[in-house]
Amino acid sequence: MQKLPKKNVIVGLDIGTSKVVAVVGEIGEEGQVNVIGVGECASVGLRKGTIVDIENTAKSVEKAVEKAEQMSGVNIDSAFVGITGPHIASLNNRGVVAVASHDREISAEDATRVLQAAKVIALPADRKIIHVLPRQYIVDGYDGIVDPVGMSGSRLEVETNIVTGAGTSIQNTIKSVTRAGIQVEALVFNALASAEAALVPAEKELGALLVDIGGGTTELALYEQGSLWFASVIPIGGDHVTSDLAVGLRTPIMEAEKIKKKYGCVLQALMPDDDYIEVPNVGGNEVRRVSRKLLASIIEPRMQEIFSLVKSELKRCGYKGVLPGGVVLTGGSALMDGLVQLAGSEMNMPVRVGMPCNVGGMADIVNSPAYATALGILTYGSRNVAFLQAAPTADPLFGGLLSRFFSWFKEIF
Ligand SMILES: Nc1ncnc2c1ncn2[C@@H]1O[C@H](COP(=O)(O)OP(=O)(O)OP(=O)(O)O)[C@@H](O)[C@H]1O
Ligand SMILES: [Mg+2]
Structure with missing residues (x-):
């Protein structure tokens, strides 16, 4: 099978209660995503969005991936993966730090630190952070700032939305995908992905x-x-x-x-x-x-x-x-x-x-609100693939990774 250069191709995997969809996207020079393959399979291992049968879910993932491989001619070994279920929760939180440098110019490290500060929340032992999404930065009381890096100030604050999930459900999602021979690049909350595609x-x-x-x-x-x-x-x-x-x-x-x-x-x-x-x-x-x-x-x-x-x-x-x-x-x-x-x-x-937008190619096959999540995962992945390649990680939860790229994420969400 032809193997396209990995930096140009990413895969989104939506593991739903009704269907598992794998979409393969090619990222163009301007960052646009073109769908070059879609594979779908009926889903049997989920109840109400939560994986209850890892073996059968892995089989559905395998089948969907195989179909997407056949259509795209790409060998799939990793994917951005959607996660859902009633265990998902979100909360708004705030972080504050003093700007470190003598000249009071806010550095990328300050932005990282303030996001780390916002992540400090009391979570029950079994809950894990899936996303830390900056809503706005506040520098010396001035709010509405999207990217504080390079600005001058002495007090840096951030307002974030933190999406969490049950550790066991997250692990079951990762297990099902890895059992199908696919490495999880990162997890994406499904509704966030659907919003990325349709809003x-x-x-x-x-x-x-x-x-x-x-x-x-x-x-x-x-x-x-x-x-x-x-x-x-x-x-x-x-x-x-x-x-x-x-x-x-x-x-x-x-x-x-x-x-x-x-x-x-x-x-x-x-x-x-x-x-x-x-x-x-x-x-x-x-x-x-x-x-x-x-x-x-x-x-x-x-x-x-x-x-x-x-x-x-x-x-x-x-x-x-x-x-x-x-x-x-x-x-x-x-x-x-x-x-x-x-x-x-x-x-x-x-x-x-909301019909999925933001992606090109195969419009006739994926032009349905049922594909919003899968295509949104692809778009989400395409915006993050550059840094994931720069800093590969074994941890598909963004908790550690995100901190270095929060200002970028702000553009997306
Ligand atoms: N034309 C249609 N008219 C009415 N309902 C439809 C139609 N097409 C699909 N559905 C319904 O949509 C549901 C499946 O939607 P979707 O594919 O978005 O689910 P999923 O992503 O697999 O599940 P979930 O997100 O809940 O885990 C099914 O209940 C199906 O009956
Ligand atoms: Mg769904």
Whole structure:
């Protein structure tokens, strides 16, 4: 198999509850990413975003990677890997240091030290830091600074958002990937990746909420003034709609899934009274006529529940601002008919479906909100690959590495 020079090629791996996707991207001279291969495989080792079967997850990863290798002609041995699950949490924290040099010019070391200071938080023994994202620097009381290096001042502060996860879930993700023969370059929280792919900078700046509704989870990332303010994962997604339909219509899960995708609508009000479909029963020996309005009457309350949980999360995190950028929906479930209207009325703000942008190539294959996470991981990786090559590490958690590159990350998030 042809082996492209590694510095030009990176791989993103989204290990979801429904599917595992590997995307191969070639980084152009200007830093743009072109997708040159995609591999996908049904996922069997996860429940609600959390890996519960390492062996089967590793097999799904292997298959997805193999397909991506075949399509791209690239031998894959490492990847940036997404992580999700209800164990993910985020908190805002602040760090303060005195500027070290006599001339009071802030150096890269000062920026590193202040981020280290912001990382000093009391975490339960099993929690690990996944991201430390600088929100803004403050020099001698002047806030809103993106990159303090080279400025003059005596007191340097930073406000950060810190994303953490359960150590065991993180280890299980790393184990599943390494068992598939792939080295983990770095872990990326899925909603952060989806936001990287689907939010435009103006939305991040104004304040916007990314809601990625997948199969087993609904992931949230709230942005304000260009960077992450809050992140969380709700353990409910489109698969719950499917099982509601299977129970409500007394049909097998596979049929319920097909029916949901083909005929499902989130709003009863959008369905005419006289539109009927045929639904096989559980035994498969009988077919019944069911109105699409009835389907919608099963789907609607579940989606309402998801958005009421999203609202509870917003309340819980204590965010007091408004979000003029509105809600951007990604994930496979964002394809549901009527979801934009329902989300708009539940959240009382503008809502749109976020198609992945920022990457070129293979637009026909990956042009779906279901690929936002995988493509966002790729974009995220492409922005960080240069320094990872400069400073390779065995530790895929960014805790140690990030500190040297925080000002760079500020540009991204
Ligand atoms: N056209 C469609 N209409 C309705 N639902 C859809 C459609 N296409 C996919 N879905 C649903 O999207 C869900 C899968 O979404 P996605 O691929 O984003 O999940 P995932 O990333 O594997 O899971 P998670 O992020 O929850 O771990 C499934 O519940 C599936 O039924
Ligand atoms: Mg997902």
